[in-house]
Amino acid sequence: MEKTNTLKTPVIEMKGVVKEYGKGQSAMKALRGIDLSIDSGDFVAVMGPSGSGKSTCMNILGCLDTPTSGEYLFEGVDVGKLSRDQRALIRRYYLGFIFQGFNLLNRTSALENVELPLIYRGIPVRERHLRAKDALKSVGLEGWEKHTPGELSGGQQQRVAIARAIVTQPSILLADEPTGNLDSARSREIMDLLTQFNRERGITILMVTHDPHMAGFASSTVQFLDGMIETEEKKGNHH
Amino acid sequence: MLWETFLLAGREIRRNVMRSSLTMLGIVIGVAAVITMVTLGSGATEQVTSDISKLGSNLLQVRPGRDMHRPGGARDAGTPFELADSQAISREISGLKAVAPTAGTSIQVIAGNENVSTTVTGTTSEFLIARDWVLSAGRAFTASEVKSGKSVCILGSTVKKTLFDNQNPVGEMIRLQKIPFRIIGVLEEKGQTGFGMDQDDFVIIPLRAFQRRIAGNTEISTIFVSAKDGADTAKIQRDIERLMRDRRRILPGREDDFRVRDMKEIISTLTSTTKVLTALLGAVAGVSLLVGGIGIMNIMLVSVTERTREIGTRLAIGALERDVLTQFLVESVVLSSLGGVIGIILGLSAAYGLAGFLGVPFILNIGIVVIAFLFSGAVGIIFGYFPARKAAQLDPIEALRHE
Ligand SMILES: Nc1ncnc2c1ncn2[C@@H]1O[C@H](COP(=O)(O)OP(=O)(O)O)[C@@H](O)[C@H]1O
């Protein structure tokens, strides 16, 4: 799907989302009624103390999990009513993921790692190579195609992961503490890349971070506390 | 996509060469064993079958007595035939090339200082025709020699070699149980049968001479009947049976007290033995494939655990359950059929070597090769399914968190 970031319509909408782990006596509410609306092209930083439900919320937003109650609408579709495979297809065609631990395939070249989501989209080899190379170039890893994760630094690995996430031109990029394993210089590089993709390609970004400095790159911040959204603040502009 | 999956599987297998080879070992050994045995088995069967058909495919043997269809399989000797029975067969049954009554016993043969024990068969000149035996020297019995029971004999090549080496014995005298016989002919060598039986260790003399001078009775033990080429041996067999029942006055409904056997029957007995052997091999193969399959299942389970994060990543990226299932299933099938292929190659090489060593022909049995390959592939599907399903049904969130 082609996107422009001039039109701001909510791509993501949560209405009273509750997530409960366990049953009966030992049941525990990780999310206790989240209302959230994210527009296309937003860059949202999700903050909050450990255990406040950020990851739980991101998993639901990423269609990896479903709410116990409440509604999660992805482009108007109630994800809670979809099957496991239907959710996988949303991830395949609309979402990109960046993880704290990179999650690249070991002993597999950077290029092949980036090609992986294109394989599941059934894109032919030649086009796949070209697009993967392009994506690696856009994260500044031109010439590193043949290197395996073991031969790359943490910052480089995360950049490969970003290339893998954006190679499919997703509408939304979900990043749960993408800089959690990196030093501040590496983190800045990552943030620069994310900002660039958000601005130039209009990719909506949702990013969990502990670091207020990182959150500063985002256009809005959502603050979690005890499974609830404590504050939601929008910045007019950011640096 | 499937091709990608195959490449991926190949790479996964190459990544752990040691582990993959050990996993395949069960299947390799099982398949190799079966291929070796079946290939050697068909070679041996082929050889025995051709040996037997060399004995004469349109040859019938009529013998007194019957096979006891009871455990132990003893034979009831039965009343012997007489010369008249043989004559009746050649007179009353059409489509015959030769009919030869025989009687025989084992005997001591003396020539000069040499002496050897062999068997002596009393018969007529038609015997050589019935058995398709050819003389390498000398001549066959004349009609008058047969009729009068003259003391002449024809040697099998083993007896000739033992007693006379390379000399031509035609015209020489030998003694059978102290009775002198003149050698008039020597038979061509026929070699050993597949059972290791010497087919050239005997002496033939006229039936009448045997009856008078050696046996002291007129019993006939076996009548050899050979049908003309293209004649219906089954019909001839039935005709002989009817005639003999008549002559031996067997009441309707009673069992024959004689047997008419053709070589095909002997072959089919052997073939049924082979079938039992094949079934046994099948069982061995089944067990080894089962063991191999369990090995594959085990290693695939280990692999699924080791690659949990990878599976989580794939699921997050948009792999369907089906995609992950296929990935692991293809991996186990590639692993097991690779084992099968290696087993087939090893088995055929072993069979080839052993065939030369054992002196049986090497016969490539394509059927068993294909079956072995398909079975090894099937093992991959059956035993790979459970681990693959386990992988496919992983929860992506937990899989991603797995360490
Ligand atoms: N799979 C799970 N089973 C049980 N409890 C869970 C599970 N995942 C998260 N939790 C709990 O839910 C709460 C929120 O967790 P999480 O969303 O990971 O917080 P955060 O990412 O903000 O640190 C925590 O108390 C955590 O222990």
Ligand SMILES: [Mg+2]
């Ligand atoms: Mg978290």
